[in-house]
Amino acid sequence: MSEKRDLTIRVAGEGGEGVVSTGDFMTAACARAGLEVYTFKTFPAEVKGGYCMFQMRTSDEPVYNQGDNFDVFVAFNGEAFELNKHLLKPGTVLVWDGPGGDFEPEIPEGVISYAVPMTKTSKDLGSYRSKNMVALGAVSTLFNVHEATLIEVLTDKFKKKGDEVLDFALKSFEAGKALGLEHEKTDPYAIVEGKEGRDNIVIAGNEACGLGAILGGLEFFSAYPITPATEVAKYVSAHIPKTGGTLIQAEDEIASLAQVLGASYAGKRSMTSTSGPGLALMSELIGMATMSETPALIIDVQRGGPSTGLPTKHEQSDLFLAVHGGHGDSPRIVMSVEDVKDCIHMTAQALNVAEKYQSPVVLCSDGSLAFSTQTVERPKPSDFEIVNRKRWDGEGEYKRYEFTDDNISMMCDPGVEGGEHVATGLEHTETGAPNFTPEWHIKNADKRFNKLKPLADDLGPQEVDGDRDEEVDVGIITWGSTIGVVREAIQRLRAEGVKVKGFYPKLMYPMPVKEYEEFASKCKKVLVPEVNYQGQLAFFIRAETSLDPISYTICGGLPFNPAQIVDKVKEINS
Amino acid sequence: MSRAEIFNNIEMKPKEYKSEVSPVWCPGCGDYGVLNSTYRALSELGIHPKDFVSVSGIGCSSRLPYFVKGYKMHTLHGRAGAVATGTQLANPSLSVMVAGGDGDGFSIGGGHMPHMARKNVDMVYVLMDNGIYGLTKGQSSPTTRKEMPAYITPYGGVEEPLDPVMYMLTYGATYVAQAFAGNPKMCAALIKGAIEHKGFAYVNIFSQCPTFNKIDTAKYYRGLVEDLSEDHDPTDMDQAIAVARRPNGKAPVGLIYKEDRYTLCDEMKRLVDLVGGSPDYDTQKIIDAHIP
Numbered sequence: 001m002s003e004k005r006d007l008t009i010r011v012a013g014e015g016g017e018g019v020v021s022t023g024d025f026m027t028a029a030c031a032r033a034g035l036e037v038y039t040f041k042t043f044p045a046e047v048k049g050g051y052c053m054f055q056m057r058t059s060d061e062p063v064y065n066q067g068d069n070f071d072v073f074v075a076f077n078g079e080a081f082e083l084n085k086h087l088l089k090p091g092t093v094l095v096w097d098g099p100g101g102d103f104e105p106e107i108p109e110g111v112i113s114y115a116v117p118m119t120k121t122s123k124d125l126g127s128y129r130s131k132n133m134v135a136l137g138a139v140s141t142l143f144n145v146h147e148a149t150l151i152e153v154l155t156d157k158f159k160k161k162g163d164e165v166l167d168f169a170l171k172s173f174e175a176g177k178a179l180g181l182e183h184e185k186t187d188p189y190a191i192v193e194g195k196e197g198r199d200n201i202v203i204a205g206n207e208a209c210g211l212g213a214i215l216g217g218l219e220f221f222s223a224y225p226i227t228p229a230t231e232v233a234k235y236v237s238a239h240i241p242k243t244g245g246t247l248i249q250a251e252d253e254i255a256s257l258a259q260v261l262g263a264s265y266a267g268k269r270s271m272t273s274t275s276g277p278g279l280a281l282m283s284e285l286i287g288m289a290t291m292s293e294t295p296a297l298i299i300d301v302q303r304g305g306p307s308t309g310l311p312t313k314h315e316q317s318d319l320f321l322a323v324h325g326g327h328g329d330s331p332r333i334v335m336s337v338e339d340v341k342d343c344i345h346m347t348a349q350a351l352n353v354a355e356k357y358q359s360p361v362v363l364c365s366d367g368s369l370a371f372s373t374q375t376v377e378r379p380k381p382s383d384f385e386i387v388n389r390k391r392w393d394g395e396g397e398y399k400r401y402e403f404t405d406d407n408i409s410m411m412c413d414p415g416v417e418g419g420e421h422v423a424t425g426l427e428h429t430e431t432g433a434p435n436f437t438p439e440w441h442i443k444n445a446d447k448r449f450n451k452l453k454p455l456a457d458d459l460g461p462q463e464v465d466g467d468r469d470e471e472v473d474v475g476i477i478t479w480g481s482t483i484g485v486v487r488e489a490i491q492r493l494r495a496e497g498v499k500v501k502g503f504y505p506k507l508m509y510p511m512p513v514k515e516y517e518e519f520a521s522k523c524k525k526v527l528v529p530e531v532n533y534q535g536q537l538a539f540f541i542r543a544e545t546s547l548d549p550i551s552y553t554i555c556g557g558l559p560f561n562p563a564q565i566v567d568k569v570k571e572i573n574s
Numbered sequence: 575m576s577r578a579e580i581f582n583n584i585e586m587k588p589k590e591y592k593s594e595v596s597p598v599w600c601p602g603c604g605d606y607g608v609l610n611s612t613y614r615a616l617s618e619l620g621i622h623p624k625d626f627v628s629v630s631g632i633g634c635s636s637r638l639p640y641f642v643k644g645y646k647m648h649t650l651h652g653r654a655g656a657v658a659t660g661t662q663l664a665n666p667s668l669s670v671m672v673a674g675g676d677g678d679g680f681s682i683g684g685g686h687m688p689h690m691a692r693k694n695v696d697m698v699y700v701l702m703d704n705g706i707y708g709l710t711k712g713q714s715s716p717t718t719r720k721e722m723p724a725y726i727t728p729y730g731g732v733e734e735p736l737d738p739v740m741y742m743l744t745y746g747a748t749y750v751a752q753a754f755a756g757n758p759k760m761c762a763a764l765i766k767g768a769i770e771h772k773g774f775a776y777v778n779i780f781s782q783c784p785t786f787n788k789i790d791t792a793k794y795y796r797g798l799v800e801d802l803s804e805d806h807d808p809t810d811m812d813q814a815i816a817v818a819r820r821p822n823g824k825a826p827v828g829l830i831y832k833e834d835r836y837t838l839c840d841e842m843k844r845l846v847d848l849v850g851g852s853p854d855y856d857t858q859k860i861i862d863a864h865i866p
Binding site: 258 | 575595622623624625627629639640643644645646647648649650653656657658659660661662663664665667668685686688689693838842845846848849850851852853855856857858860861862864865866
């Protein structure tokens with residue numbers, strides 16, 4: 001076990017017991033100590049109570065996903081133990097609330113157990129509310145969550161609430177530490193030392209989309225609440241007034257996108273965020289954005305569907321809707337993020353793409369990234385280039401939908417003399433006058449599709465994990481947050497001598513067909529893992545390329561883990 | 575440029591606001607009267623077409639923007655008000671007007687109506703109420719009277735109509751007026767007042783459909799409407815509600831209600847001022863709040 005650089009700690013209990021804050025404190029301490037972190041949480045759909053889980057994976061090397069399983073499990077109550085006991089494999093550690101908690105666990109074979117009377121100790125100290133601080137103290141000493149940094153983090157957090165609150169938190173933390181020290185440590189797990197000179201921030205996926213939007217020069221946001229996307233709007237609402245921009249809450253998702261299109265027409269960089277049900281409602285307006293050639297960004301934080309489905313669970317099942325949702329032949333741009341870093345940079349990029357191509361852009365995130373906090377290299381505002389729409393220069397006669405060499409016409413903001421025009425959802429001539437003749441419909445359909453063709457080259461080649469020219473036995477194509485899982489699986493497979501490489505498209509549509517074909521030409525077999533029932537990316541690959549990949553789907557509301565991918569590759573390669 | 579500066583900016587005759595596209599409405603359609611009233615209001619206010627944005631959804635009346643010089647968006651059925659809200663917030667110096675019908679506004683778009691009104695979005699909504707879906711050839715709308723058989727209600731209606739004015743009063747619109755398209759002078763005056771009003775201005779105009787609504791004729795509307803009495807106080811909500819309920823069976827025409835209230839735009843500006851916002855803000859500060 002000596003080469004193990006990463007450690008995964010899961011904390012679970014009842015919502016309101018401080019499970020999440022325990023995780024947040026550990027995460028902040030590790031990141032501050034120069035480690036990389038990747039957290040993952042599940043929370044109940046109910047407002048109060050219910051099962052709640054926080055998992056932190058940390059390492060001095062990059063961490064791409066939540067890992068296969070935890071090394072250490074901290075159970076705050078009996079329900080948490082029951083729900084996780086099947087994951088307590090030999091060699092894992094269980095830290096549990098006892099004696100004095102609400103349960104007495106039967107320790108599975110080979111599991112190392114440390115009983116820590118969290119509830120009892122916190123009650124003895126005077127408040128049940130410090131249970132999580134007791135747990136944190138014990139965990140920090142048992143697994144080397146860097147204590148000095150952790151105390152700094154706690155101090156920063158609690159001093160705002162007054163000395164009394166801070167003293168009590170630290171006293172509870174110390175009590176927990178003492179309880180931890182009572183145990184003779186028989187497990188091998190300890191968080192490694194961090195690296196000097198890391199300049200990271202820690203941020204969750206939804207917040208990161210909001211940050212990317214602000215850094216990408218966002219001027220207008222219209223929001224409607226929906227799990228698991230609302231935090232994007234929450235973040236933007238806190239910060240956009242600082243840059244002079246506007247966020248309003250609309251009456252429904254239809255109005256959100258309608259307002260976005262209205263603001264974009266008036267010249268503002270505009271967006272909304274939603275999840276599957278909202279994206280479904282927006283379908284008609286996406287078509288209008290396509291027809292009227294109005295720039296708009298929609299972030300879709302995917303959740304389990306159909307219908308109300310699994311609002312708080314992870315799924316990558318909106319690709320069909322994002323690409324083809326709506327009536328008529330309605331091209332749009334669809335991109336997807338891999339991780340929290342992408343949430344920042346690709347949101348900003350997507351605003352540029354929407355402006356440049358005068359097109360709706362759907363940027364897909366997902367439920368596992370929404371609340372996942374990760375370390376990301378600290379961005380600088382100057383890293384973000386702002387690309388604006390092509391605007392009329394006032395020369396000659398203005399035609400909104402004029403045919404041009406690159407199929408992109410000039411826009412003109414209201415208020416400019418001579419640029420008066422109609423932007424319309426009807427089929428039209430170059431001036432926007434309604435026209436339903438075959439000639440104009442065909443010409444404009446060509447224009448709307450052809451204008452997106454240069455996008456793939458414009459964005460640059462999609463990532464290949466491995467040597468582009470190397471012949472391999474298995475090539476893995478995947479998208480969204482599953483990419484991070486595949487990265488690690490590929491590292492493990494290579495370490496075992498399996499010839500494998502990956503292709504990670506982030507431009508989902510229009511599909512960079514040539515790149516898919518080139519990648520696959522070097523692979524004996526192609527595997528497409530994704531978290532949806534139908535194999536939606538695999539479907540598009542079959543439809544648009546000459547490939548016939550092996551689709552590997554799961555849809556249990558949770559992401560893949562690397563071991564699943566490793567096993568599958570070995571299975572198809574045998 | 576501020577909103578006030580767009581007035582008295584140009585001298586244009588009403589007919590000079592006509593665009594190059596000619597109306598496609600049936601002869602005798604009330605919408606012609608509304609269109610001419612719009613030209614007249616714009617002319618009297620001296621608004622340059624570059625500062626005027628008309629937005630519409632789908633329906634006969636929703637074609638109106640095509641016939642007026644200026645910037646315009648022809649959007650989706652029911653969504654004009656929501657689109658226009660975005661335009662207005664994006665550039666508060668523009669004069670934004672929604673033009674649409676009763677089906678567009680109160681059926682498919684009915685979910686947006688309360689919110690434009692209560693939020694007091696600083697724009698005009700002119701609703702041409704003909705009590706029918708004209709473009710789709712005569713189905714009953716939310717303002718169709720029950721006694722009239724329609725395209726897919728051949729045995730007569732099965733439901734009560736709604737009264738747009740009552741709704742807009744209770745939704746919180748800060749300018750509520752009603753007129754008959756056959757009185758273009760009054761229409762023009764009320765549209766002009768609506769454009770000048772700071773806040774959400776709703777103008778309900780009875781606009782006969784001679785083709786598909788055989789009972790709400792021009793003659794019927796002429797008999798239906800009654801000028802507000804000279805002592806009507808439009809700043810008094812109780813009086814507004816009382817007349818809107820048509821105590822004598824007559825529909826009141828004129829300025830029914832007017833209120834000065836902060837607009838959504840005012841509030842957006844207040845938030846920016848509250849945090850001292852500006853496009854030059856150093857966003858590094860936002861990033862650095864995430865340093866662990």
